[in-house]
Amino acid sequence: MTQASYTDKNILVFAPHPDDAELAMGGTIALLIEQGWHITIADVTTGEPTPAGSEAIRKSETEAASKALGITERINLGLPNRYVEVNLQNRQILAETIRQYKPRWVFAPFTPDAHPDHVHISQLVQDACFAAKLTKTDMKYEPHHPEKVIYYYATHLKVHPTPSFCIDISSQWDKKVAAMTAYQSQFWSNQKEPGKQGWIIDHLSSMNHYFGNRTGVAYAEPFFTHELVALTGLESLL
Numbered sequence: 001m002t003q004a005s006y007t008d009k010n011i012l013v014f015a016p017h018p019d020d021a022e023l024a025m026g027g028t029i030a031l032l033i034e035q036g037w038h039i040t041i042a043d044v045t046t047g048e049p050t051p052a053g054s055e056a057i058r059k060s061e062t063e064a065a066s067k068a069l070g071i072t073e074r075i076n077l078g079l080p081n082r083y084v085e086v087n088l089q090n091r092q093i094l095a096e097t098i099r100q101y102k103p104r105w106v107f108a109p110f111t112p113d114a115h116p117d118h119v120h121i122s123q124l125v126q127d128a129c130f131a132a133k134l135t136k137t138d139m140k141y142e143p144h145h146p147e148k149v150i151y152y153y154a155t156h157l158k159v160h161p162t163p164s165f166c167i168d169i170s171s172q173w174d175k176k177v178a179a180m181t182a183y184q185s186q187f188w189s190n191q192k193e194p195g196k197q198g199w200i201i202d203h204l205s206s207m208n209h210y211f212g213n214r215t216g217v218a219y220a221e222p223f224f225t226h227e228l229v230a231l232t233g234l235e236s237l238l
Contacts (some may be wrong), residue, residue, distance in 0.1 A: 006144070012103035014094065014125050016117040016154075017047035017081065018062040019183045020109065023204065024152035026176035027169025028221050033070040034172075040077035040101050041074040042065070044094075044121050045081040050187045064182035068175055079118055084117045086124055092139060094128035099141035106146045109222055114156035125149060132136055151224040163222030166211045168238060170218035173208070177201060 011032060015021040021029065021041050029039055043062070048055050066074050084090065098106065108125035109118045114181055126149060131137075133145035153161050169176065180187070181198055187200040211220040216238055231237065 006102040007038065008104050010101060010103045011039050011105050011107065012098065012101050012146075013039065013041050013107040013152075014042050014109075014121060015041060016084070016109060016121045017045055018043045018058055018076075019047065019056065019065070019180070020118075020154045020188055021107075021152075022065050022069065022176065022179040022183075023200070024109070024154035025107065025221050026065075026179045027172040027208070027219065028167045028176040028223075029071065030172040031167065031169060036212075039071060039073070040103070041071055042094075042097055042101075043074065043076045044175055045079050045084065045117065046076060047186075048079055048133045049081070050186065050190065052158070053185040057185050061182045061185060065179040068178040068182060070175075076169070082117065084120045086120045086127070090124055091127050092133055094124050095131040096140050098128055098132040098146065099139060099144050102144045103146050106149050107152055108149055110153050110161075111157055112155070112157060112159070118154065118156070122151070123199055132153040148225060148227060153224070161211075161222045161224070163211070163224045166215050166222050168212070168215070168217040168218040168219070169208065169221050172221045176204070176208075182203065 013021050013025070013029070046055055046058055047053070048058055061075070077097065079090060106125060106129055111119050111122045111227050112169045113119050125191055129146050129149055133143045135143055188197045191197045191199070206219060208219040211222050
């Protein structure tokens with residue numbers, strides 16, 4: 001693939017598995033696309049095998065979810081689901097992806113998390129952002145250093161998030177629901193109890209409504225940064 005051109009409106013979202021980006025920040029992705037940002041989703045694994053899924057099913061579901069949110073550029077890095085390791089080879093794969101797509105901001109899964117893939121990929125993203133700026137290496141593409149890593153909440157632990165900021169997704173809520181509904185193999189057909197089919201919609205509704213309620217809107221998605229976040233003015237506050 002060729003080197004992508006840099007603009008200050010490029011964003012790269014690393015997702016451990018297809019559906020993680022939609023689950024955690026689907027509304028924000030739809031909003032940013034509406035605002036003219038170029039979003040690239042890099043699914044690090046295919047997410048397979050799963051009880052009711054397959055490579056073909058998951059690919060079809062991911063395409064439908066991407067269409068629901070307006071995502072036009074999505075890649076899969078092909079690392080092994082369940083077995084992602086923090087090593088130099090994988091760091092280089094992610095770093096070269098950063099160098100290729102040249103994002104202003106990078107999104108990664110928040111830790112701690114019960115899923116080893118989430119934990120390891122979060123660490124790999126942080127390490128890769130540093131490595132991507134290095135010169136005199138054998139990595140492909142020109143050096144690039146994102147301004148900030150922003151962490152989204154797709155954790156398997158029952159934690160109470162303490163986010164750095166939230167984004168109002170009230171007007172994008174229906175798109176997020178449509179994107180999550182595309183993953184039938186993950187949240188419907190894999191549930192033996194009919195009452196649990198589609199549980200993810202109730203879960204996300206409760207979580208995003210809670211953060212919306214705390215910030216004065218209908219629905220909001222929480223995010224965390226290790227670094228301070230600055231506003232250009234008070235008009236940015238809701």
